[in-house]
Amino acid sequence: MSNKLVGACIIGQSGGPTAVINASAYGVIRTALDTPEITNVYGAAHGIKGVLADQLYDMSKEDAAELELLLNTPSSELGSCRYKIADPDKDDTDYQRILEIFKKYNVRYFFYNGGNDSMDTCDKVSRFMAKSGWDCRVMGVPKTIDNDLFGTDHCPGFASAAKYIATSCAEVYKDARVYDTGMITIIEIMGRHAGWLAASAALAGVVGCGPDLIYLPETDFDMDKFLADVTAIYNKSGKCIVAVSEGIHYADGSFVSEAKTSATDGFGHAQLGGLAAHLAAVVKEKTGAKVRGIELSLLQRCGAHLASKTDIEEAFMAGKVAVESAVSGITGKMVGFKCSRDGGKYTCEPELLNLTDVANYEKKVPLEWITPEQNYVTQDFIDYALPLIQGEPERKLENGLPRFARLNKVLAK
């Protein structure tokens, strides 16, 4: 068979972790270990930095049962990086080094597991290898809680974060209604440029525990309008729960969270902490109400105990399909998802996208899915996101606590 290419593979992880990025890595590793054409399976320590540093873990030295625990282990187990690789036309030092390592280990397959920037790295490596004449197939395996990758219905990692956010919002909704006194709660959710995660708070509305207001970075934030929105709801019901994306910004593009440094808490003390604390201070000053700011922080991206089973399965599938596609002769692609929700039935199929098309674009929440008042999302968003958060993870526990994968991480030769 003309497409047959025998050699080692490298899997690397890059960018911020998610609850299921390790499920994708496991999809790659498990499939690669079971593929005859792939002679060795290496995990790069801290992504492309591990390749450059010749720090490769030999995945054949891992216990199969421990590897399987990657399905429910948050974080990037191989280690991640935020290394911006140079433009090869300007400086090909890194690429020459990568080629050297690829030749040293006879690497014929390279899988890179990450978001926008990682797909850019992946694309550059792919194009350099093609130019250099080293026969190596390069595939992108998507992840990002931000859900902002272009061309795919959604990204592995988003759904689990969305499920964590919606569940936490529902629980906070209950807690915030305990007293018969007034209470305003502001929940800060990740998402610098795209509001998919903050929008996910609306899913809690499906069980009657949604926030009252949601603000996304897709539209300009207006503090006066925000205060009017909050005050109107608070005056009516004595309660108000607001979900805000960390990336909300004023019309001039400046982040609302950046303005916080000059704010005080009403007692003259500089406000510490993030956007939620800042908005809480502003709302408190305006309304006199009891206001609590809650930042979901890292918890929303590492909350593997609340991962979506659908997300875990799709994340694994993305890794598996990447290996199968590469072995069949494909290169320079990212595994995306093509989904259907027709008639309330959700299906998800892999779809290969050109890395060049995916890299460096950011997919935002469509403006038509944001209400005209720009303070909530429409049913279209709910219909889009709800199928993704279905199913509970089958976690291994030890003493009532999560038992994560414990890898040996034996360095290759």
Next chain:
Amino acid sequence: MSNKLVGACIIGQSGGPTAVINASAYGVIRTALDTPEITNVYGAAHGIKGVLADQLYDMSKEDAAELELLLNTPSSELGSCRYKIADPDKDDTDYQRILEIFKKYNVRYFFYNGGNDSMDTCDKVSRFMAKSGWDCRVMGVPKTIDNDLFGTDHCPGFASAAKYIATSCAEVYKDARVYDTGMITIIEIMGRHAGWLAASAALAGVVGCGPDLIYLPETDFDMDKFLADVTAIYNKSGKCIVAVSEGIHYADGSFVSEAKTSATDGFGHAQLGGLAAHLAAVVKEKTGAKVRGIELSLLQRCGAHLASKTDIEEAFMAGKVAVESAVSGITGKMVGFKCSRDGGKYTCEPELLNLTDVANYEKKVPLEWITPEQNYVTQDFIDYALPLIQGEPERKLENGLPRFARLNKVLAK
């Protein structure tokens, strides 16, 4: 039978909510509904305030299946309050009103579900009724995530919060190790005067993902020593995770977080919060490291999705035993727990404690369970707390989200 007392009962909830306070309320309500001597079961809206305001829900109007969902519903479903009842010897207005309501509804059983302050209310009502000659049996049903009730092995609510904290700490541990760059993480945990919850972060160590340092309010906090502790670990490993109780204080008694706000809650306690951000700023200035402050905030007390099954069952049992004991003729007691951990086998039996003994005492973490360096807890704490967090809740879900109880809340007459 001489002890037989026929009449209505009231169940009220008071103080901060927990993940399982509704399981206790369900224990009272379900048992009372099934008890022939109890003619009517009323839920007081917002605790003693609902009694004073004649706002009582008729629990017989609720669907049995919805009531059962209380086992997994966070918050205080009947509504809570932070109402400080007067000393009856100084001002008996409230008590005369309570007596009036008790007579109106022929209330012969009063169950109060709360923490320290609530047991004080319960005790005062009990003593007033005894003095007034109105035959009414009064029982306390404990709850508090703080675990600071005197005389009982532990309090319902603590274990679920502890499980949430330990699980979240384990997940953050994984997340904080993703990059090969330095990172210090400070996790702020509830607990004003008792450090049981912050200590629970140590349980994550059982699965190898515990924090490096833990600071409790049982000892005086020394900023210089804290900075030295953090720096030493950070310099060695490049990572450091610290769990701090919100109530840590300097030797002069002032809270480390005190400068943040001068607001107080209804009982006159200083409102705390923002400590993690404060410490993160101090550590960042000292070390130059990347530092992240995470406040678990309300999430830790409403995280019913991570409740301990053991806690749910014990919370229910406390409510059930309160009703059974009262019907058998007992009054003026709180249902506590007497537990054994001999030979690694955990057992928990109810034990009735005098309300007078329980009210207004705070049980703290024993000093001998804190390491000599005052920056961690000993194995004794692990042995104590680990059995309590066992078992996963059997939650009802709807569309992948928690389906909480939806009560009709029909006001009596």
